Amino acid sequence: MIRRQFLQTAAAALGFSASAKAVSASKGSFEITRSDAEWKAMLNAAEYRVMREHGTERAFSSPLDRETRRGMFHCKGCDLALYSSEHKFDSGTGWPSFWQAQANAIGTKQDRSFFMLRTECHCRRCGSHLGHIFDDGPQPTGKRHCINGVSLTFRAA
Secondary structure (H helix, E strand, O other), X not given: OHHHHHHHHHHHHOOOEOOOOOOOOOOOOOOOOOOHHHHHHXXXXXXXXXXXXXXXXXXXXXXXXXXXXXXXXXXXXXXXXXXXXXXXXXXXXXXXXXXXXXXXXXXXXXEOHHHOOEEEEEEOOOOOEEXXXXXXXXXOOOOEEEEOHHXXXXXXX
16 A cells, blocks of 8 residues: 555656556547547646546645535536535545545546556546546545546535
8 A cells, every 4th residue: 555655646746647658538438528629728738637648636736635615526627526525535645535426427447557456537428537546445435536636626515
């Protein structure tokens, strides 16, 4: 566990992509599709790198990691409600963390980058990369959805 966190933090701090090679957002058929030019026009450079190229934002850089108000976290790419503040917790990793997503909000796939096997999660509606899911979270699920804050917008309740 400590080795994995060290590798993730080191990679994020150095600005490496979450993949050894540049990849585009999750492949597949999604309700909302945009051209590469449309995504670049609506997202800033950091958002595009994370959401469309599977990058990782620098740990402790997102104000959403410290967000404690009641509300809902939405996909920045399509505004789908992804995570409730009721399922958020402080993991100490430097990224917003949740123990559960909203029903039918995310898709997952295997990610074998950085010499480890992880579960990548993306918005099920637009395919934007969100982060990864780990098995070291709190009960009742035991999961930690480690999400890039630049992939999210927050709406207070």
